[in-house]
Amino acid sequence: xxxxxxxxxxxxxxxxxxxxxxxxxxxxxxxxxxxxxxxxxxxxxxxxxxxxxxxxxxxxxxxxxxxxxxxxxxxxxxxxxxxxxxxxxxxxxxxxxxxxxxxxxxxxxxxxxxxxxxxxxxxxxxxxxxxxxxxxxxxxxxxxxxxxxxxxxxxxxxxxxxxxxxxxxxxxxxxxxxxxxxxxxxxxxxxxxxxxxxxxxxxxxxxxxxxxxxxxxxxxxxxxxxxxxxxxxxxxxxxxxxxxxxxxxxxxxxxxx
Amino acid sequence: xxxxxxxxxxxxxxxxxxxxxxxxxxxxxxxxxxxxxxxxxxxxxxxxxxxxxxxxxxxxxxxxxxxxxxxxxxxx
Numbered sequence: 280x281x282x283x284x285x286x287x288x289x290x291x292x293x294x295x296x297x298x299x300x301x302x303x304x305x306x307x308x309x310x311x312x313x314x315x316x317x318x319x320x321x322x323x324x325x326x327x328x329x330x331x332x333x334x335x336x337x338x339x340x341x342x343x344x345x346x347x348x349x350x351x352x353x354x355x356x357x358x359x360x361x362x363x364x365x366x367x368x369x370x371x372x373x374x375x376x377x378x379x380x381x382x383x384x385x386x387x388x389x390x391x392x393x394x395x396x397x398x399x400x401x402x403x404x405x406x407x408x409x410x411x412x413x414x415x416x417x418x419x420x421x422x423x424x425x426x427x428x429x430x431x432x433x434x435x436x437x438x439x440x441x442x443x444x445x446x447x448x449x450x451x452x453x454x455x456x457x458x459x460x461x462x463x464x465x466x467x468x469x470x471x472x473x474x475x476x477x478x479x480x481x482x483x484x485x486x487x488x489x490x491x492x493x494x495x496x497x498x499x500x501x502x503x504x505x506x507x508x509x510x511x512x513x514x515x516x517x518x519x520x521x522x523x524x525x526x527x528x529x530x531x532x533x534x535x536x
Numbered sequence: 537x538x539x540x541x542x543x544x545x546x547x548x549x550x551x552x553x554x555x556x557x558x559x560x561x562x563x564x565x566x567x568x569x570x571x572x573x574x575x576x577x578x579x580x581x582x583x584x585x586x587x588x589x590x591x592x593x594x595x596x597x598x599x600x601x602x603x604x605x606x607x608x609x610x611x612x
Contacts, residue, residue: 281607285578294582297603300591301584304608305570307563311587316606326606332595334588346603359601367599 280325280347289349296356297329329359337362337389361385380405384412391423392430399423421462425474428453448484455481458490466501475501479512483519491516566610573609 284290302312304324319328319336327346328339337359338344346352362385368378383402387394399420403413432450435443454477457463464474475498482491495512502509573579584605585591591602 281576281578285605286581291582294603297601298591298594298598299582299584300588300602300604301579301586302588302604302606303570303573303586304606304610305566305573306610307566307570310570315588321606324606324608326604328604328606330591330595330602330604332592332602334592337601355603356601363599363601 280345284347290346290352293349293352293356296360300330327355329355331359331362335389376405377407380408381412384408384416387423388412388415388419391419392426394423394427396420396424396427421457421464422468422470424457424462425454425464425470428457429470429473429477451477451481451484453481454478455485455487455490458482458494459487466497472502476508476512483515486519486523488516488520488523491519570609573607 302315303310304313304316307313316322316326319340321328321340323343325345326339327344329337331337338355344351344355346355362382365378365382365385368375369382372378380402383398387399387402399416402408403416428450432443432446434440435446440446454474457474458478458481464471468474475494479491479494479498482488482494495509495516498506498512499509585594588602588604591604594600595602
C-alpha cells in the first residue's frame with residue numbers, strides 16, 4: 280500500500296474528500312493514540328476505516344477493507360458520504376421523514392448490537408425508504424433483537440453485577456419468546472449457540488417440552504452427540520418431563536376425589 | 537557470609553543495569569523506526585493528521601469523514 284496506492288495520483292486527488300488520519304503503532308507511550316486500535320477492535324496491519332467526527336466507526340472493520348484502487352476507495356466513500364449527506368439533510372430539515380428514517384436505518388445497521396429494534400422497525404415502514412435498506416434491516420433484525428436480549432445478560436455476568444440472575448432470567452424468557460414467535464437466528468450465525476441454549480432453558484422454565492425437545496435435537500445435530508453440555512441438557516429435559524407427568528397424574532388423582 | 541551477600545547484591549545490580557541499558561537501546565531503536573516511518577514518501581504525499589482529536593475537529597469543521605490508516609513502525 281505505502282509503496283503503491285498511497286503514492287498514486289488518484290489517491291492524492293481523492294484525499295480531498297476525507298480527512299486522512301495516520302496512526303502509527305510504535306510501542307512507544309509518548310506517541311499519539313497508541314491504544315486506539317484496541318479501542319476499535321482492529322487486529323491486523325494495515326487497517327483502514329472510515330470514522331465520523333465523533334470517532335464512530337462507519338465502514339471498514341469487517342471484512343477488512345483496503346482502499347488499494349480508485350474503485351475500492353470509492354466503494355467505502357460512497358457508503359459514508361450518503362450518511363454524511365443524510366445527517367446534513369436531517370439537520371437542515373428535521374421534518375424530512377424519509378431522510379430521518381434512512382439515517383436511522385443506516386446508523387442502526389452500523390452496530391446492530393446497540394440498536395433500538397422498535398425504532399428501526401418504525402423507520403423501515405416509512406414510505407420512500409430504499410427497499411435494499413429495508414431488506415438489510417429484515418435480515419439483521421432477528422440478530423439485533425437477540426443481541427438486545429443477550430447483551431445485558433452477558434455484560435452483567437462479565438461485570439459480576441448483583442442483578443445477573445435477573446438478567447439471565449430475562450434473557451431466557453426473551454429467547455424462548457423469540458423461538459415461539461418463529462424469530463429464530465440463522466444457525467450459521469456466530470451467536471446461534473447461546474440463542475439455542477437460552478431458548479432451551481426458556482422452554483424448560485415454561486415447561487414447554489415440545490420446544491425444549493426441538494432445541495435439543497437441533498443442538499445435537501449442530502454440535503454433535505459428544506458435546507460436553509448435551510448430556511446435562513438431556514437430563515434436565517427428562518427431569519422436567521417427569522415432573523410434568525407427576526403434576527398431571529396428581530391433578531387427575533385430585534379430580535377423582 | 538558477608539562476602540557472599542555483597543556478591544549477590546553486585547550481581548543483581550549488574551542484571552538491572554544490563555536490563556535498563558537494553559531497554560533504553562530498545563526504545564531508541566523504536567524511536568528511530570518511528571521517525572523512519574514518518575519520513576516515508578507516502579506520508580509526505582498528502583497532509584496526514586496524526587492525532588485523532590485533531591482529525592475529529594477538522595471532520596466537524598469541513599463535514600468530511602475521517603479515513604484512518606493504522607500501520608506500525610516497530611516491525612516491517
